[in-house]
Amino acid sequence: NAGVTQTPKFQVLKTGQSMTLQCAQDMNHEYMSWYRQDPGMGLRLIHYSVGAGITDQGEVPNGYNVSRSTTEDFPLRLLSAAPSQTSVYFCASSYLRAGATDTQYFGPGTRLTVL
């Protein structure tokens, strides 16, 4: 049981380049989400998904796309990277229960630098 895995661990991009941050979980969790962590800002929700084929925007969605074709995978796409997207990105997953919140489990993070 690997939990939540993220690749790559580190990435440097030039402005305008595109890339996909990978996230996978093996706990059969319905709920998956992406956060970014910036100094003094805590973790802010980018996008989330409540199941395969269902995604929605979080607090800071601009510049990012997501899709959820399987329960296990939830990739985050940067279509045209900007220096403002330099951050540490965390993927998280949890079970989903109506009217309740379950503990979210986080991956180890991807540190992205956009030059």
Place this chain on the structure above:
Amino acid sequence: DQQVKQNSPSLSVQEGRISILNCDYTNSMFDYFLWYKKYPAEGPTFLISISSIKDKNEDGRFTVFLNKSAKHLSLHIVPSQPGDSAVYFCAASAGAGGTSYGKLTFGQGTILTVHP
């Protein structure tokens, strides 16, 4: 608009003493609160949580207190150990509302340093 605030960026305590980390929130729809601990170069890990129907939850050395009227919660660590040195995030959710689907709103984090 920061709905969850941790106003102390850092806290330094001596080993064996009590650490108290504070968190304030503004959204009255929040009904579930969590604390996460984060070491450098790792993802946050769940520490303890509390539902709004309670005012206290205890797990070993960790206790979370909730004061709904003041919209304030605190995490007490007794006794503090050097291994507790980490960044602590407070998070809140309006899960019972049914439509929030477990979305978490995080505070800015507090860096706890426990000195031997």
